[in-house]
Amino acid sequence: MQARTEQLKTLTPARIGVSRTGSRPLTATWLSFRADHALARDAVNSEISQSFLEQFAKARQFPIITTMAESRHDFILYPPKGKRTKESTIRELQTTCPSDIDVQIVVSDGLSALAVEENLLDLLPMIEYGFALSNITVGQIVIAKYARVAIADQIGHSLRAKVALNLIGERPGLSCASGLSAYITYNPGPHTVSSDRTVVSNIHKGGTPPTEAGAFIVKTIERILDKKVSGVRLQQLG
Amino acid sequence: MSLDSKEKTLGNALVSVGIDIGTTTSHLVVTKLTFANASLVNAAPNLAITNREIIYESEVLLTPLTATGEIAAKQTAELIERAYQTIGLNKSDIDTGALIITGQSARARNAEAVSAHLAELAGSFVVESAGPHLESALAARGSQAVDYSQKTGLTILNIDIGGGTSNYALVVEGTIIETACLNVGGRMLQFDWAKKTISAISDSAQLVITSNPHFSELLVGNTIETGLVSQFAQELAKTILLTAKAVTTYPELMLTSALSNSQGQIQIDEIWLSGGVASAFTEEDLTKFSDLGVFLAKALAAELTKQNTAYKIAPRAIRATVIGAGLHTIQLSGSTIGFSAENLPLRNLKLIKVDATTRSSVATQINQQMQQREHRWQQFPVALVLTGIKKEMLSFTFLKDLAAELAQVFVTSKACEPFVLVAEVDLAMALSLILKGMLIDKRIITVDGINVAEGDYIDIGRPVSTSADPNTQSLPIVVKTLLFYKSEK
Numbered sequence: 001m002q003a004r005t006e007q008l009k010t011l012t013p014a015r016i017g018v019s020r021t022g023s024r025p026l027t028a029t030w031l032s033f034r035a036d037h038a039l040a041r042d043a044v045n046s047e048i049s050q051s052f053l054e055q056f057a058k059a060r061q062f063p064i065i066t067t068m069a070e071s072r073h074d075f076i077l078y079p080p081k082g083k084r085t086k087e088s089t090i091r092e093l094q095t096t097c098p099s100d101i102d103v104q105i106v107v108s109d110g111l112s113a114l115a116v117e118e119n120l121l122d123l124l125p126m127i128e129y130g131f132a133l134s135n136i137t138v139g140q141i142v143i144a145k146y147a148r149v150a151i152a153d154q155i156g157h158s159l160r161a162k163v164a165l166n167l168i169g170e171r172p173g174l175s176c177a178s179g180l181s182a183y184i185t186y187n188p189g190p191h192t193v194s195s196d197r198t199v200v201s202n203i204h205k206g207g208t209p210p211t212e213a214g215a216f217i218v219k220t221i222e223r224i225l226d227k228k229v230s231g232v233r234l235q236q237l238g
Numbered sequence: 239m240s241l242d243s244k245e246k247t248l249g250n251a252l253v254s255v256g257i258d259i260g261t262t263t264s265h266l267v268v269t270k271l272t273f274a275n276a277s278l279v280n281a282a283p284n285l286a287i288t289n290r291e292i293i294y295e296s297e298v299l300l301t302p303l304t305a306t307g308e309i310a311a312k313q314t315a316e317l318i319e320r321a322y323q324t325i326g327l328n329k330s331d332i333d334t335g336a337l338i339i340t341g342q343s344a345r346a347r348n349a350e351a352v353s354a355h356l357a358e359l360a361g362s363f364v365v366e367s368a369g370p371h372l373e374s375a376l377a378a379r380g381s382q383a384v385d386y387s388q389k390t391g392l393t394i395l396n397i398d399i400g401g402g403t404s405n406y407a408l409v410v411e412g413t414i415i416e417t418a419c420l421n422v423g424g425r426m427l428q429f430d431w432a433k434k435t436i437s438a439i440s441d442s443a444q445l446v447i448t449s450n451p452h453f454s455e456l457l458v459g460n461t462i463e464t465g466l467v468s469q470f471a472q473e474l475a476k477t478i479l480l481t482a483k484a485v486t487t488y489p490e491l492m493l494t495s496a497l498s499n500s501q502g503q504i505q506i507d508e509i510w511l512s513g514g515v516a517s518a519f520t521e522e523d524l525t526k527f528s529d530l531g532v533f534l535a536k537a538l539a540a541e542l543t544k545q546n547t548a549y550k551i552a553p554r555a556i557r558a559t560v561i562g563a564g565l566h567t568i569q570l571s572g573s574t575i576g577f578s579a580e581n582l583p584l585r586n587l588k589l590i591k592v593d594a595t596t597r598s599s600v601a602t603q604i605n606q607q608m609q610q611r612e613h614r615w616q617q618f619p620v621a622l623v624l625t626g627i628k629k630e631m632l633s634f635t636f637l638k639d640l641a642a643e644l645a646q647v648f649v650t651s652k653a654c655e656p657f658v659l660v661a662e663v664d665l666a667m668a669l670s671l672i673l674k675g676m677l678i679d680k681r682i683i684t685v686d687g688i689n690v691a692e693g694d695y696i697d698i699g700r701p702v703s704t705s706a707d708p709n710t711q712s713l714p715i716v717v718k719t720l721l722f723y724k725s726e727k
Contacts, residue, residue: 004390004391004411007391007411121633121634122633122634125634126634126671129634129672130671133674181280200280200281201278201279201280202278202281202282205630205632206629207281208282209629209632209665209668210634211632211633211634211665212574212664212665212666212667213282214668215574215668215670215671216282216574219667219709220709223708223709
C-alpha cells in the first residue's frame, strides 16, 4: 500500500499523504510549504526583470508602459489602479503604434512577473506565427507593468483593435507560481465586463505547454473574429 | 435496447460494438462510452471517456467453422446481423468498435480476409484486430482486473483460458506491464458423447501427447477414458500454472515469449481467471460440452488448491475478451489537435516510431524503417509516432526545428498524403500549425494524448465533440496489432 500512496502522490502537486508528527506536520513538509509560500509571495512582489526586458522588449522596440499604479507596492495595495493607464500614455501609444488592426497584444505582469518570463518566449512566437499564417494583423506588442486584465481593453479600444489579447501572470498558488492566462475580448472598450472575455488559463510547463496554448489561442481568436463575439456569448454558441 | 437518442444528438456518447470470434465461441456486446471535457474550467479543453456501460450482450454463440477448420464467413456474418436485428440496431448507429479474432480462430487460413470483411459489415468504424498480446490485454481489461488493480494498487495476473489459448496479462497498479500467450485451451480434445469417442485432437494437444507416451491412447476414434482424459487435463493445468510462473515446459506451445517474472521479482497479489474454461469452474457435468473444457476447469481447480494458490473467477468470465474489445479499444486523442475531417476515417496505418529528441537523425530513422518494413510511402500513408519528447522540451524552437525536419522528409520522400503524426505529449495543435506554414496545401493530421506502446497499426475515426467549437474536438483512435498466426506448416 506504501507504493500505492507514492504512486497517487505523483498524480498531483497537492500536498497529500504528507504524514504528521503529533498534531503538527513533519519538519520537511512544513519547510517545503514555507518555501512554496515564499515563492508565491515573491512572484506577487517581483517585477519583470531588467535582463528579460532588455533581451525581449528592447530588441523589437516594444513600448513598456505603467498603469495608474506608481510602483509594484502601490499596485498590490490599490488593485483598481492596475486596470487603467494615464491618458498621456494612451496618446503616446496612439502616435507610435499602428491602429485599426485585428488583434492588439498586451503582455502584463499581473500577479506573477515570473509567469511572463517563463512562458512568453515560447508562447508569443507561436501566436505570431499562427496569426501570420492566417493573415490576422497584429499591431505593436505593448508591455504593461503593474497591470490587470482590463488594461488590454483600454489599449485595444484606443487603437481600434477588433480583439484585445492580454497575456497576464496568474495569481500564484502553492503548487505553481508561473501560470499565465490569456484574456481575449472582442470589441474591447469601456463597456467591457468580465463575461465578455474568453479565457485560456493554466499556461505553464506543468499545465498546457505554452506552445500548444499559443496554437489554441490562435484558433480561438480565428473563431472569435469569425463569430464577432467573445466570452459567455461565444460559449453560448455551443 | 436503451440507446438514448437524445444523448446521441448531444454528441457526448459513442456507441461501440465489440465482437470476439473465438476458437469455440463468439460473442457480441454493444456498449455506450460517455465522454466529457475533463479539463479545468477555462483551461484548454480535453475530452476523456468518463463512463463505460454495457447495453447489450449477445448469447454465447458457437463459432461457425467449415469442415476444414476455416471460419464460415457467411454464417458468422449472419450471427452479427441477427444480433443487430434483435436489438433493433442499424449499422449506422454504431460509431465505433473492434472485432477481434482470437485463439485458434486467428490461425484459420482465411482469418485475415474474414475479419476485414466482418468488421466492415459491423459498422463503418469498426476495426479488425488480432494478435496474442492484444487478446491478453483485452481480456485483462474486460475481466475488470485492470480496473481493480488501478483502484486497489494490487498486482494481478489475469489468465484468460479459452478454447484454443490461455492469455496472460500482468497488471501492476492498473497498467498492463507484460502479456503472454500459451496454446492451451478447452478445445484441444473434442468428444462425441453419443458414441463416447474422441472426435478431434488439435495440433497443440498432439504435441503434448507425442512427448508423453502415457497419453498415446488418446487417438481420434478411441473410446473416451475419463481417467486418462483427466490426467491429460491435469498435465495441461500444470502447464498453464507453470507458465504463470514464467516456467516453460513446452516451448512449442508458447505463442509469444514467456513472461519475464521467472525469479518472482514482481510479487503477484491475486490471480484472476477468465475465459470459457474459468466460467466452467462450477460445472459438475463432464459431458456438458463436447470438449475438454470441464475436465480442464476441474483439473485447474484441483491444481490451484493443491498448490495453495488463491484465485478469483472474473465477473462475466466467458465474455472478458469481448467486453474488453467493446469497452477498451478506443482512446480519445487530446482536444487540441490538427486535422481535416474529410480525410477521416483512416484505417490500418502502419505506425513508424521515430525518436524525435535527436532531430538530425529523424530522416535517417524514417528511411531505415520504411526499408525494413518494405513500405511504399509514395502510395500508402503511414502514421509517424514521435517518441521520447518530454513536456519540458516543447519550446517553440524545438517544435519549429522538428517540423522543418519532418516537412523535408515528407517532401523528399514524396510521401503519400495525409501526413499523420502521433505523439503522447501535448503538442499536436502547435506542430500542426507550424507544419501548415511549411507545407502549404498539404493534408496533415496531428494527434496527441495517445499511447502507442503496444501497437503496430492505428485507425483514426471521425471527430467527436461536446461543443460546437471546432477547436475542441477529439478523434477516436484505435491502436492495435494485426498478427494473424501463420497457418501451420
